[in-house]
Amino acid sequence: MMNRSYSATLSLIRYENMGSEKNAYFIIVFLVYLSSIIANVFLMCLIYLDSALHKPMYIFLFSLLVNGLIGSTAVWPKVMLILITGDNTISVAGCFTQTYFMIIYGACNFTILAVMAYDRLLSIFNPLEYHALMTPQKIRQLLFASSVMPEVVILGHICLISQMSLCQYRIPRLFCDTLSFFALSCVENIQSRVSNFYGLCVFICFGALPIALVFLSYFKIIVFSLKASGNAKRKAFQTCTPHLIIFTNFSFTSCFFVIYVRSNPNLQNLYLPIFYNLSPPLLHPLVYGIRNKQTRQSWSKIKKRIIFTLNEYHSTCKC
Numbered sequence: 001m002m003n004r005s006y007s008a009t010l011s012l013i014r015y016e017n018m019g020s021e022k023n024a025y026f027i028i029v030f031l032v033y034l035s036s037i038i039a040n041v042f043l044m045c046l047i048y049l050d051s052a053l054h055k056p057m058y059i060f061l062f063s064l065l066v067n068g069l070i071g072s073t074a075v076w077p078k079v080m081l082i083l084i085t086g087d088n089t090i091s092v093a094g095c096f097t098q099t100y101f102m103i104i105y106g107a108c109n110f111t112i113l114a115v116m117a118y119d120r121l122l123s124i125f126n127p128l129e130y131h132a133l134m135t136p137q138k139i140r141q142l143l144f145a146s147s148v149m150p151e152v153v154i155l156g157h158i159c160l161i162s163q164m165s166l167c168q169y170r171i172p173r174l175f176c177d178t179l180s181f182f183a184l185s186c187v188e189n190i191q192s193r194v195s196n197f198y199g200l201c202v203f204i205c206f207g208a209l210p211i212a213l214v215f216l217s218y219f220k221i222i223v224f225s226l227k228a229s230g231n232a233k234r235k236a237f238q239t240c241t242p243h244l245i246i247f248t249n250f251s252f253t254s255c256f257f258v259i260y261v262r263s264n265p266n267l268q269n270l271y272l273p274i275f276y277n278l279s280p281p282l283l284h285p286l287v288y289g290i291r292n293k294q295t296r297q298s299w300s301k302i303k304k305r306i307i308f309t310l311n312e313y314h315s316t317c318k319c
Contacts, residue, residue, distance in 0.1 A: 010171055014270075029076055063146065070101055075273070090176065104154055106207070111149075114210035118217060164195065178199060224236070253276045
């Protein structure tokens with residue numbers, strides 16, 4: 001039986017048979033990850049600097065961007081380090097940490113998207129009372145429910161998993177996840193059954209329930225739009241399109257990723273994790289940045305301020 005010490009090391013054996021794919025895979029991961037970091041940080045700075053974007057929708061978007069950065073940074077720097085050094089080992093503590101942030105990434109994406117759907121529902125149904133309903137206190141409560149609460153609950157899940165005894169040390173994946181620890185555990189006992197049940201509860205609370213809430217919100221929006229005027233329909237469509245694109249993309253990639261991993265426990269497609277963990281954080285700022293009129297206007301304002309400041313500085317230096 002393997003020692004449960006956090007100083008023990010595990011091997012991520014999916015890297016062992018990559019061969020000549022390593023270099024190409026590193027370049028793809030590096031470029032997508034770097035683009036994701038730049039795009040997310042840029043949009044976060046835009047939201048922070050422009051008071052016109054200090055609205056509930058953009059506050060929730062800021063939270064979504066932070067979550068995307070956390071999820072991708074928990075995995076891909078380690079992946080790139082392994083590809084460069086060839087050292088495919090990871091400590092048990094590091095594996096638990098990676099698993100924790102991977103679960104948070106998926107759970108918080110769904111909960112934040114559910115909160116954003118609720119926000120859109122309020123803005124369409126009650127445009128005149130929207131600001132009275134979406135108060136700063138309510139925004140804080142929604143942020144707590146969508147971001148902080150999942151982190152606390154998932155920490156309990158990780159604590160339960162950490163109590164399982166491990167008999168193996170080779171993980172057939174690019175990174176750690178909960179299935180890896182269940183595959184490495186010695187026998188199915190009360191601890192593993194409790195962990196499984198707790199994991200199911202986590203999935204229902206932070207996966208199935210938020211998805212159901214998003215569907216319910218859009219069902220109400222569609223019913224409302226069918227009865228509304230042409231202008232109201234157009235406004236509802238424009239308001240919901242970015243969120244719907246992001247929600248649809250993440251839902252499909254998540255479902256496909258989970259189904260593939262569960263049906264192929266000893267195999268790991270190299271590019272599927274990119275679509276699940278790296279492409280959504282890149283898509284979020286593109287959808288809300290390029291497609292969104294208000295963020296484009298904010299960038300124009302900030303760009304003018306930067307140019308004005310530089311010109312003032314240049315004039316001062318000449319004097």
